[in-house]
Amino acid sequence: MSSEETVEVVIPLVKTITSLSFRNLRYTVPQQQRGGSDKKQLLKNISGTFRSGRLSAIMGPSGAGKSSLMNVLSGFKTTGVKGRILINNEVIERAKYRQLVAYTTQDVPLLQNITVQETLHYAADLKLPSRVTRIHKTKIVNDIIALLGLEKCAHNQARNLSGGERKRLSIGLELVSNPKIMFFDEPTSGLDSESSYQVIRYMKELARQGRCVVSVIHQPSSELLELFDDLYVVADGRCMYQGALDDLVPTLTEAGFVCPQYYNRADFALKVASMLDTDSGDKVNQLMKRMESITTEHLNGFHDDQHDELLDEGRRKGGSSPQYPISAFLQFWILTRRTALGTFRNLALTRLRFIGHILFGLIVGAVFYDVGDNGSKVLSNISCLIMMLMFIVFSNSMTVVLTFPLEMAVFIREYKSNCYSIAAYFCSKIVADFPLMLAGVTCFQLIAYYLTGQLNETSRIVMFWAVCALMGWTAQMYGMVAGSVFPVDVSPFVVPSSMIPMILFSGFFIRYSELLDVFKPLTYVSPFRYGFEGLALTTYGMNRTEIGCEDMFCYYRKSVKVLELLEVKDSCYWMDVGGLGVWILVLHMLLYVSLRLRLRWNQ
Numbered sequence: 001m002s003s004e005e006t007v008e009v010v011i012p013l014v015k016t017i018t019s020l021s022f023r024n025l026r027y028t029v030p031q032q033q034r035g036g037s038d039k040k041q042l043l044k045n046i047s048g049t050f051r052s053g054r055l056s057a058i059m060g061p062s063g064a065g066k067s068s069l070m071n072v073l074s075g076f077k078t079t080g081v082k083g084r085i086l087i088n089n090e091v092i093e094r095a096k097y098r099q100l101v102a103y104t105t106q107d108v109p110l111l112q113n114i115t116v117q118e119t120l121h122y123a124a125d126l127k128l129p130s131r132v133t134r135i136h137k138t139k140i141v142n143d144i145i146a147l148l149g150l151e152k153c154a155h156n157q158a159r160n161l162s163g164g165e166r167k168r169l170s171i172g173l174e175l176v177s178n179p180k181i182m183f184f185d186e187p188t189s190g191l192d193s194e195s196s197y198q199v200i201r202y203m204k205e206l207a208r209q210g211r212c213v214v215s216v217i218h219q220p221s222s223e224l225l226e227l228f229d230d231l232y233v234v235a236d237g238r239c240m241y242q243g244a245l246d247d248l249v250p251t252l253t254e255a256g257f258v259c260p261q262y263y264n265r266a267d268f269a270l271k272v273a274s275m276l277d278t279d280s281g282d283k284v285n286q287l288m289k290r291m292e293s294i295t296t297e298h299l300n301g302f303h304d305d306q307h308d309e310l311l312d313e314g315r316r317k318g319g320s321s322p323q324y325p326i327s328a329f330l331q332f333w334i335l336t337r338r339t340a341l342g343t344f345r346n347l348a349l350t351r352l353r354f355i356g357h358i359l360f361g362l363i364v365g366a367v368f369y370d371v372g373d374n375g376s377k378v379l380s381n382i383s384c385l386i387m388m389l390m391f392i393v394f395s396n397s398m399t400v401v402l403t404f405p406l407e408m409a410v411f412i413r414e415y416k417s418n419c420y421s422i423a424a425y426f427c428s429k430i431v432a433d434f435p436l437m438l439a440g441v442t443c444f445q446l447i448a449y450y451l452t453g454q455l456n457e458t459s460r461i462v463m464f465w466a467v468c469a470l471m472g473w474t475a476q477m478y479g480m481v482a483g484s485v486f487p488v489d490v491s492p493f494v495v496p497s498s499m500i501p502m503i504l505f506s507g508f509f510i511r512y513s514e515l516l517d518v519f520k521p522l523t524y525v526s527p528f529r530y531g532f533e534g535l536a537l538t539t540y541g542m543n544r545t546e547i548g549c550e551d552m553f554c555y556y557r558k559s560v561k562v563l564e565l566l567e568v569k570d571s572c573y574w575m576d577v578g579g580l581g582v583w584i585l586v587l588h589m590l591l592y593v594s595l596r597l598r599l600r601w602n603q
């Protein structure tokens, strides 16, 4: 779309006038220092107002506190925040506030395998009330696609989008709920000048429709700057200028900073803001004080202490009873469909997972061919059992370890936008990933079981499969917990290195009676112990008496001898199933807690 073309308005206009005011905002973060921890104040009693119908730019030198201001105003950061945020001079309860406000961060995480159209459809399903019909939702999605010029890439998966298209899709995601106030953090970063111009023009159009649109912008060109109506300059966590763009140069001149002719006004304002620590610092300080008295003037009559209480009240209410646009079941159902689609579309990984299970089943089958009912090859068969367990565990834990962190980023963004509850995401994640794990494990187990010549008895096969499936489930949950707790560059190391010690206590490498007393309790916490014991019992227990023998003499002809060798003669299969069940339960609880903690750390 050329810059001269007018943008057709199809998204409903925002009718009510909205002004967002903030007064004496303070934002403090804890800071680790040598010899203890300290606090760092990122926003220092900062005040201002943004009005609907106008496109406002937040500018300032690097590290001035622009993103911090954006995070606080959008409600994405609440811990360590004091001060007052008002919409039309009213304090709004937090959950409601989040419904009015949309925030597009610098790099919005997207689900890579979902197309532009699907991404917007899912956003509409999650953000719009269920009473909005399918036809209406489709119209909204199509309108957004047209408004943002995304028609050409509507069926492209997010992974194939250009930087500009990703930015526009991010804006579209927020437009779905037709918010009154929109925040953007550096929407032009990484874009060429034409794409930057287009994005800001879209934002200008959104403002013209009656929204309050505020954007952090980094060194805009003169052409780009002209699109903005108002400017808010931040320096060292304080306001240096707030007002119309056209008043910027006169205000700076009045403060003793004369902008040279043909100089970009934005660059000049940044230059002045950077003078805080120089000889001209006093003049900048005076300008700030003047601005602070102007910005707070019309917000008088409201005590800050009173507001701090109100903000906390809003936080408490918002925290305990968040209002989601759709019911819990619908949230769960939509998220499950979306996750399943994303997993299915990740063809490389899905195919690799399947082919890997089949291929390794064939390899195990070929290497341990027909050892299952052969008294002279019992030790090989026992090795085969532990090998099967190790493959199931590593293949199912490592795949989620790599994919989960990116999904977590999407979850955090959507949760903060009040789209759905933790419980809905948690349940959908478990349900959506379960069938693929089960299908892979089943293929692998059936191939390996048949080729290695284990006993062909239905109950044995089912019980053997059940242990394999429970181990696969445990491993998948283990991978998810690691993926949710550790960063993506750490978790692929954490998972195998934490599992190896547990394999040691499986009962295969060293028998229980030969362990030092100090290590014995560890066998009760190793899932490999339950898995290995379960497989050994289904293979050699359950009233099996004789093992086939083709030689003259087989020491392990009686299966009880094998059970004695493994020290599982008196063990119970159902105890092993129970042990794995407890592991699965604990891992589910850990995943839920880690999701909660991740959200809390991000507040």
Ligand SMILES: Nc1ncnc2c1ncn2[C@@H]1O[C@H](COP(=O)(O)OP(=O)(O)OP(=O)(O)O)[C@@H](O)[C@H]1O
Pocket (backbone or CB within 6 Å): 029, 030, 031, 040, 042, 060, 061, 062, 063, 064, 065, 066, 067, 068, 069
């Ligand atoms: N969690 C944190 N702990 C300690 N310091 C922080 C934290 N977050 C931000 N800061 C510091 O606060 C200051 C303001 O950060 P902020 O990201 O808001 O700046 P900015 O103006 O957006 O910078 P830029 O233009 O470079 O993105 C910076 O000095 C930054 O290092």
